[in-house]
Amino acid sequence: MHLEHLFTDEQKALRDMIRKFVDKEVMPIREDLEKDYSLFEGLLQKLVDLGIQRGGVPSEYGGTGPYPMTTRGIIQTELARGDAGLAMVTGMNAGEFLGPALHAGNKVVLDRFAPATAGDKVCYGCLAMTDSAAGADTENPLFRGRGISTRAKLVGDEWVINGSKSWPTNAGLASLYLTVCNTDPDVGDEGIAIIYVPSDAPGLSFGKPETKMGFKTSVNASIFFDNVRVPKEYRLAGPGQDAAFYYGGIMGLGQWASACLSLGIAKGAFEIAMEYTKERKSGGKPVREWSMAAGILADMVWPICMIILKSMVRLSPRK
Ligand SMILES: Cc1cc2nc3c(=O)[nH]c(=O)nc-3n(C[C@H](O)[C@H](O)[C@H](O)COP(=O)(O)OP(=O)(O)OC[C@H]3O[C@@H](n4cnc5c(N)ncnc54)[C@H](O)[C@@H]3O)c2cc1C
Incomplete structure (x- = not known):
C-alpha cells in the first residue's frame, strides 16, 4: 500500500497475479490445507506452473535469474495473506538456495543442482x-x-x-x-x-x-x-x-522472509476484520462506523507499519 511507488510495473503485475491466485485457489480451501497435505502440494505445483520457482534460478540454467529482495518480499507477503506455510515453502525452493553459489561463482554446485530447480516439478x-x-x-x-x-x-x-x-x-x-x-x-x-x-x-x-x-x-x-x-x-x-x-546474506534473507510473512499474515487478518465489521451491523450501522471499533481497526494497522519499518532497518547495511 504505502510502498506502491517503490514497485516497478513488472512487480505490480506479479503482485496482482499472486493476489488473484490466492483469492481464487487458496482462500476457498485454506481451512482444509492442514488436514489434507495433497491439497497443499497441489498449490505448490500450481505455483511452479505459474513460473514462481523458475524465477529464483540463474538464467543460464533455465530460470529468469535471482529475484531482487523487493520481488521476493512481494511474493512472500501476498502468499502469506492466504497461508503462511505456502509462503514459507515457496520461499525455500531449492533454486533460492543457489543464490549464494551464484554470487560465490561456485560452478560445480550450480551445474550439479540448478537444472532440477528450473524444471516443471516442485524442488524444495x-x-x-x-x-x-x-x-x-x-x-x-x-x-x-x-x-x-x-x-x-x-x-x-x-x-x-x-x-x-x-x-x-x-x-x-x-x-x-x-x-x-x-x-x-x-x-x-x-x-x-x-x-x-x-x-x-x-x-x-x-x-x-x-x-x-x-x-x-x-x-x-x-x-x-x-x-x-x-x-x-x-x-x-x-x-x-x-x-x-552467512552473516551478510543468508541470515538476512531469513529475517526478510520472516518480516514479509508477518506482514502478509497481518494483512490477511486486517482484511477479514474490515470485511466483518462492514457486514456486521450494530445500532443501525456497520460496526466499523462506531468510533471504538474504528479505533481498534486503526490500532491493527499500526503494527503492520512497524513490521515494514523494522524490516527496512534490518536490511540496512551493517556498520
Ligand atoms: C516455524 C519455525 C521455522 C524454522 N525454520 C528454520 C529453518 O528453516 N532453518 C533453521 O536452521 N532453523 C529454523 N528454525 C529454528 C529457529 O531458527 C530457532 O528456533 C531459533 O534460532 C531459536 O533457537 P531456539 O528455538 O533453540 O531458541 P533458544 O536458543 O533456546 O532461545 C530461546 C529464547 O531465549 C532467548 N535468548 C537466547 N539467546 C539469547 C541471547 N543471546 N540474548 C537474549 N536472549 C536470548 C530468546 O528469547 C530466545 O527466543 C525454525 C523455527 C521455527 C519455530
Missing part, C-alpha cells in the same frame, strides 16, 4: 542452520562460529559432516540442504563452512515432523548428520568468505 530446499545444541547461538555473529556445533572435516577430497540440526523448514522433504557447519571452533569466522548437501548423501537422516500449534502446512524436523560425505567443491566459497555470506 532447506536451510540447515539451527544446531540442536545451540539454538539461537548458531546465528549470533558475536559468537564468531563457536555456537555452531555441527562439524565438517576435510578428509581427502570430501567433507565429512557430523552433528544435528533442529527445526529446519522442509527437513525430510527437500532435495538440497544448505548446511551451516564449523571446521574449527578456535579460528573464529574462518571456521564457518556453508556446505551444500543433497538429500541422497549417505548418513543423512531426519526426525519426525514437529507437532506445532499453527503454521502446520510447512514441515519442521530435526536433521542428523552421521559421517555425511560430500565432494569438497560443495563448500560454498571458503574460509572467511562463507562467514560473510
